[in-house]
Amino acid sequence: MNKKRRTKEPKKNKKRWTLKAKSNFKVLALLFLLALLFFLITVKLIYINVVQGEELTRKALNQLTRTETLSADRGVIYDRNKKELAVNVTRANIFYNMAAFDEKKYKSKADFNEDKKKTTKEDAKKIADVLEIDYKEILQLLKGKKQVKIASNVSREKALKIKELSILRVSVDDVTKRFYPYNNLAAHIIGFANDESTGVYGVESSYDRELSGMPGKSVSIKNNSHVQIPLTEEENYAPKEGYSTVLTLDENIQQFAEDAALKTREEHSAESVSIIVQDTKNGEILAMANNEAYDLNNPKDPVTEYQKENWDKLSQEEKTEEWFNNWRNFSINEQYEPGSTFKVITTAAALEEATTNLNKTYICNGVYTEIPGVKIGCTSQNRGPRTVEEALMESCNIALVKIGRELGTEKMYKYIKAFGFGTPTGIDLPAEANGQIPASADSIGTARLATMSYGHGIAVTPIQLINAVSAIANKGYLNTPRVVSRLEDSNGNIIEKKKSVPKRKVISDETSDTMKHLMGKVVSDGTGKRAQIPGYTVGGKTGTANIVSKKSGYENAYISSFVGVAPLKDPKITILVVVKRPKGTAYGSTVATPAAQEVLQKTLEYLKIPKTEKEQKSDKDNLVLVPNVKNRLLSDAGKLIVDSGIKFNAFSDDISNNAVVTKQSPSAGTYVEEGSIVDLHIDNNTKDKKTMPILVGKQEKEVESILKGFNLEYNIYGTGKVVSQYPEAGSKVSEDTLIKLTMESELNKENKDSDEEDNEDDETKLDSKNSKDSKDSKDKKDNKKEDKN
Numbered sequence: 001m002n003k004k005r006r007t008k009e010p011k012k013n014k015k016r017w018t019l020k021a022k023s024n025f026k027v028l029a030l031l032f033l034l035a036l037l038f039f040l041i042t043v044k045l046i047y048i049n050v051v052q053g054e055e056l057t058r059k060a061l062n063q064l065t066r067t068e069t070l071s072a073d074r075g076v077i078y079d080r081n082k083k084e085l086a087v088n089v090t091r092a093n094i095f096y097n098m099a100a101f102d103e104k105k106y107k108s109k110a111d112f113n114e115d116k117k118k119t120t121k122e123d124a125k126k127i128a129d130v131l132e133i134d135y136k137e138i139l140q141l142l143k144g145k146k147q148v149k150i151a152s153n154v155s156r157e158k159a160l161k162i163k164e165l166s167i168l169r170v171s172v173d174d175v176t177k178r179f180y181p182y183n184n185l186a187a188h189i190i191g192f193a194n195d196e197s198t199g200v201y202g203v204e205s206s207y208d209r210e211l212s213g214m215p216g217k218s219v220s221i222k223n224n225s226h227v228q229i230p231l232t233e234e235e236n237y238a239p240k241e242g243y244s245t246v247l248t249l250d251e252n253i254q255q256f257a258e259d260a261a262l263k264t265r266e267e268h269s270a271e272s273v274s275i276i277v278q279d280t281k282n283g284e285i286l287a288m289a290n291n292e293a294y295d296l297n298n299p300k301d302p303v304t305e306y307q308k309e310n311w312d313k314l315s316q317e318e319k320t321e322e323w324f325n326n327w328r329n330f331s332i333n334e335q336y337e338p339g340s341t342f343k344v345i346t347t348a349a350a351l352e353e354a355t356t357n358l359n360k361t362y363i364c365n366g367v368y369t370e371i372p373g374v375k376i377g378c379t380s381q382n383r384g385p386r387t388v389e390e391a392l393m394e395s396c397n398i399a400l401v402k403i404g405r406e407l408g409t410e411k412m413y414k415y416i417k418a419f420g421f422g423t424p425t426g427i428d429l430p431a432e433a434n435g436q437i438p439a440s441a442d443s444i445g446t447a448r449l450a451t452m453s454y455g456h457g458i459a460v461t462p463i464q465l466i467n468a469v470s471a472i473a474n475k476g477y478l479n480t481p482r483v484v485s486r487l488e489d490s491n492g493n494i495i496e497k498k499k500s501v502p503k504r505k506v507i508s509d510e511t512s513d514t515m516k517h518l519m520g521k522v523v524s525d526g527t528g529k530r531a532q533i534p535g536y537t538v539g540g541k542t543g544t545a546n547i548v549s550k551k552s553g554y555e556n557a558y559i560s561s562f563v564g565v566a567p568l569k570d571p572k573i574t575i576l577v578v579v580k581r582p583k584g585t586a587y588g589s590t591v592a593t594p595a596a597q598e599v600l601q602k603t604l605e606y607l608k609i610p611k612t613e614k615e616q617k618s619d620k621d622n623l624v625l626v627p628n629v630k631n632r633l634l635s636d637a638g639k640l641i642v643d644s645g646i647k648f649n650a651f652s653d654d655i656s657n658n659a660v661v662t663k664q665s666p667s668a669g670t671y672v673e674e675g676s677i678v679d680l681h682i683d684n685n686t687k688d689k690k691t692m693p694i695l696v697g698k699q700e701k702e703v704e705s706i707l708k709g710f711n712l713e714y715n716i717y718g719t720g721k722v723v724s725q726y727p728e729a730g731s732k733v734s735e736d737t738l739i740k741l742t743m744e745s746e747l748n749k750e751n752k753d754s755d756e757e758d759n760e761d762d763e764t765k766l767d768s769k770n771s772k773d774s775k776d777s778k779d780k781k782d783n784k785k786e787d788k789n
Contacts, residue, residue, distance in 0.1 A: 072213030073176060073490075074197060075242035077190060077204075079251040080286075080485060084181060085190055086204070086296075091177040092159030094127065094151040098144055100169045123167050127151075130161045152195075153177060178204075180296035186254050187293040188329035189247070189285075189429070189483055200299075201327050203245060203483060205430045210487055213242030243487040243495050248284035253277055256602045257289035260577075260595040265291050268582035268591050274330045274462055275578075275595065277603060280470045280571040282500035283479030285427075286603070294326045332427065335435050335459040336578070339545025340395045340588070341563045342455030342465075346404050347392060348472050348515050349415035352507045355406040358514070361385040362399040374447045376401060379667055392518050393526030395542065397454045404453025405446075412449060413441035418506045419468040419478065421460055426480040428498075435460045455545060466576040469563045472515045473539070473571040476507035520568050529623060529671050530593040531564055533601045535611030540564025540596070542588035547581070558586035562593040566600050567612045575600055589671065590625065626678060628668035631729040633693045633706070634659040634682055641678055648678045658685040658709050660693045685710065694729040695722045695741060707739060714739035 077086035101119075106112040120142040121135075128135035131151055141150050154162070159172050178193040191202020199208035261273040277287040294303050302311045303326050314322065328334065350356040363385050368376040380394040391399035404412060416422065422437035436459035438444045444452070451457040463481060471478040479502055487495040507515075519539030522528045527542045543561040546554035560579040565571040577592040577599075585591065624645045629637035634650060635657075641648045650659070663681035666672055683691040690710055695703055699721055707714050712735065726740040727733055 072215050072239035073241045074178060074193065075211040075213065075244040075487075077211075078244060078246045079249050079254075080247060081250065082246065083251045085186065085247070085249075085251070086193075087179050087181065088176045089179040090156045091152075091175055092154045092156065092162075093149055093173045093175055094131075094154055094159070094162055095147050095171045095173065096123070096142055096150050097147045097169045097171065098142065099146060101145075119169075123169065126165050126167065127162060127170070130158055130165070147171075182251070183297060184293040184295050185251070185258065186249055186288070187296050188290045188327075188331070189249060189288050190296060191327075191430075192296045192299045202329070202429060203247065206428050207245050207484065207487075211242045211245065214240035241490050243489060245487060246485045248279070248286065248483055248485045249288070250286050252606055253599075253603050254287040254289065256599050256606075257287040258293070260599045261289045261291050263598075264577070264579060264591070264595040268579060268584065270579050270583070270591075271581040272330060273577070273579050273595070275599060276331055276462055276466050276576045277599060278466050278470055278481065278574045278576075280473050280565055280574045283467065283470065283481040284485070284500070285481055285483045286573075287599075288329075288331050288483070290330045292326075299323070299327065329429065329431075330578075330580075331462040332429050332432050333461075335433050335461050336559050336580075337456050337458065337545045337548055338460050338465055339455040339543035339559070339561065341469075341541050341543035341561050342458065342460070343392060343395065343400050343453075344472060344515060344519065344541050344563075345415065345419055345421075345468060346400055346407070346412070346453045347388065347518065348507055348511060349411060350403045350407045351388075351514055352415070352511045353407060353411050355408075355411070356388055356403050358388055361387055362391060362396075362402045364391075364396050364398040366398075368398045368401055368450070371446050371450055374450065376450060382665075389518055389521055392541070393521050395527050400454045401450045404449055407453075409444040409449050410441045412452065413438065413444060415506070416452075416458070418504065419471060420503075421458070421464055421468070425461075425463050425467050427463055428482050428484050432463070433461050435464055455543060459548075462576055462578055466563060466574055469565065469576070470571075470574040471506055472512060473519075473565040473568075473574065475509045475512045476505045477502040478504055478506050516565070516568050516571070519565065523564065527589045528562065528564065528593055530589060531562065531597045531600070533566065533597060533604065535613055536566050536601075536604055536609075537568040537612055538564055538566040538597075538600065539568045540593075542593060544586055544588045544591075557581045560586050560588040560591035562588050562596045564596055564600065566604060567609065569612050572607070572609055573600060573603055575603075585628070585668070587668075623671040624674050624676070625671055626664070626666050626668055629661050629664055629678075629680070630668070631691070631694050632661055634661060634680070636694070637661045637664075637680060645674045646672060646676050646678055648680050650680045650682055654684065655682070656684040656686060658690070658706075659683065660685060660691040662691060688734055689732045690734070692725075692727050692729055692731045692733050692739075695725045696729075698722050700743065703741060711735055712737060712739050714741060716741050716743060718743040720744045 073088050076084055076088070079085055101112070101116050103109065103112045106115065121139060124135040124138040124142060127150065128138050131138075131154065138150050141148050156174075159174070162170065163172050176197070178197070180190065180192070187202075189202050191204035191206075192200055193204050194200050197212070199205040199211060204211065257275040257277055261275050264270065265273045273289075273291045275287065275289045276285065278285055292303050295301055300323060302308045302322070307314075307322055307326075311319070347356075364378055364380065364383055366378055366383060368374075368378070376397060378397045380396045382394055382396075386394065386396060386399060388399075388403070390396075391403070416437055421435050423434060424432040426432075438448065438458075448457050467478065467481050479500055482498055484498055486497040489495055516539055519541060520537055522542070523531045523538045523540050528538075528540045531538050531540050541563055543559075543563075545559050545561075547557045547559055549555045558581070560582055561577060563574070563576045565574045575596050577596045579591050579595075582591045626646070627640045627644055629640055632640070634655065638648055638650075659682045661680050662683050665679045666676075672678075685691060690712075693706065695706065698706075700716060700719065703714070703716070703722060710733075712733065715738065717740070720743045722741050723744045724742045727737065733739070
């Protein structure tokens with residue numbers, strides 16, 4: 001018994017000890033693990049706080065930090081007299097926060113949608129009443145779950161009313177917008193700033209960096225609800241205002257130019273009119289007008305009649321193209337063949353190089369044929385010898401061709417480059433065109449030299465031409481033209497003043513004086529008589545050049561121009577007028593010169609420039625415009641001439657009733673004194689081939705009588721007066737030619753006077769068509785490419 005007890009007791013204790021040992025081991029292991037975990041956590045915390053602390057703190061602050069850009073006020077644009085042309089005004093953008101609608105607060109989605117629809121409708125009506133628009137326009141924008149912009153460029157007054165509505169979901173952000181007090185005045189010089197306050201075109205673009213200034217910023221620490229975290233401070237860095245620009249432009253002179261440009265465009269139904277007024281001495285631009293100017297406050301609005309009528313029909317791509325056309329500055333960005341205005345460049349170069357002089361004479365027989373395969377005609381009606389002075393006064397192409405050939409290709413090219421053609425002038429406006437000149441003197445052939453001498457075969461920009469003529473009048477000094485006079489800060493302190501530094505001296509003082517004399521004779525006794533101003537001597541040159549076709553050759557359309565300086569004794573003002581595609585008469589003497597005279601006279605008087613001459617009755621008061629009587633029956637031509645206050649001679653011993661005028665001298669569009677005689681060359685139409693007369697505007701009985709006298713068969717369509725005819729006037733017809741005439745009833749005409757005006761319009765159109773007949777002969781085809789005065 002005792003043995004059994006001794007053997008059993010140790011086994012029980014051993015088992016108990018084993019269980020206790022296992023339990024202790026688990027506790028120890030757990031404690032170890034906890035200690036290890038605590039150690040690792042401690043290490044991690046130390047690592048985070050010590051090693052990564054700075055970086056993580058920076059990241060956390062970046063997530064909480066809100067940086068807002070504070071826009072700098074854009075600099076003001078002034079004219080030379082400190083009149084504000086571009087300013088800043090406070091506008092507002094209106095936002096509606098769709099994220100403020102919380103679906104979780106509603107029992108069901110249906111309740112949420114119903115309340116959202118009701119609330120947005122009510123809010124839209126309140127906002128629409130203030131903005132004075134249809135609330136449905138706003139309601140269409142209130143979609144999605146984000147903040148949406150419902151209005152922009154809202155006036156300060158309306159923005160304050162929106163705030164007074166106290167609509168929780170509505171926020172009003174004040175922004176600074178560009179405003180142009182004069183709307184479209186000087187639009188192509190000023191340019192405009194877009195919605196991002198970045199300058200587009202004009203001075204706004206070329207001086208964008210100076211005008212923009214330096215933006216500031218506001219730095220604050222905010223939570224996800226955009227509420228600033230307590231005990232944190234907001235740091236503000238004030239923006240630096242942009243510099244203001246003071247232009248060389250004079251608002252009054254700009255208005256003179258724009259008024260004259262508009263008047264000229266309307267009177268001559270022209271496509272566009274460009275007028276530049278420049279300070280002759282320092283190259284500053286006093287005015288630069290281009291029709292049709294766009295509204296700077298609404299630059300994307302349609303401008304031309306075509307655009308207004310067809311805007312909704314245009315594709316986005318077509319609208320973009322039309323915008324670019326509106327914004328382009330013809331005076332800077334476009335090029336054209338200058339025609340006879342370029343003759344002053346050729347003459348100045350020849351005088352400077354002494355290849356010609358005022359005593360030298362040149363024979364003009366009407367056609368120049370000394371260059372093989374080339375025939376050049378002259379629109380001047382005078383024949384025989386003429387001096388350089390007379391050649392320029394009469395705008396004789398043939399004399400200038402001979403002067404150009406004497407000068408030679410190398411010297412001609414030298415002066416083309418010296419006067420600044422073929423390269424940008426450096427004017428402080430964007431996208432200036434180069435013009436187009438020969439690549440080198442070696443590339444100028446004999447024919448090219450001849451045509452360049454009178455302004456064809458070379459393309460210039462208006463700013464290049466006026467700048468070159470200013471150099472001729474300014475003792476030969478060529479300046480860099482500019483439109484900005486100086487930069488100022490907001491306190492009016494001058495930051496930078498633009499200085500006039502001549503690029504080079506192109507011609508001598510003596511040549512400059514001679515050229516001023518010659519240009520003065522053009523105005524006093526030549527084609528530029530309409531530029532005369534009482535009390536001042538004016539010099540200049542007229543020009544009429546065919547427009548180069550985009551495909552090949554020349555169009556039957558013209559650019560009429562006049563460039564001039566005043567007063568000649570001490571030139572202060574240079575002016576250039578360029579009229580593109582005038583209807584009817586296209587002579588520079590009648591289309592462009594009157595506009596130049598008007599602007600020059602107003603500018604000289606406005607600037608109070610002392611008069612240089614005793615005021616006498618201007619020759620232009622006694623001048624009469626020679627009418628175009630070519631291709632008219634002699635009886636009709638004689639009546640037109642006599643009614644104009646002048647007389648005529650017909651070069652024929654025996655004049656028939658069928659006589660038609662084939663040529664006239666002086667040419668149409670020339671101004672002559674009252675009582676002057678116009679010489680008429682006629683075709684008596686006694687041969688088999690007869691010259692078709694102008695029948696447009698005649699009644700049926702008149703037409704029948706005329707055509708019976710010509711022994712021609714005809715068909716008449718309609719009743720009333722002739723509005724079109726075939727073949728065209730000036731065509732050669734034979735007895736087997738069938739004449740077709742279209743007539744229009746007079747019943748719809750308002751009165752007899754309006755009938756006469758319509759007749760004149762039809763005749764003008766026909767005269768324009770007659771120029772196309774030049775294609776029928778090589779001589780006339782060559783003459784198409786010439787300057788008409």
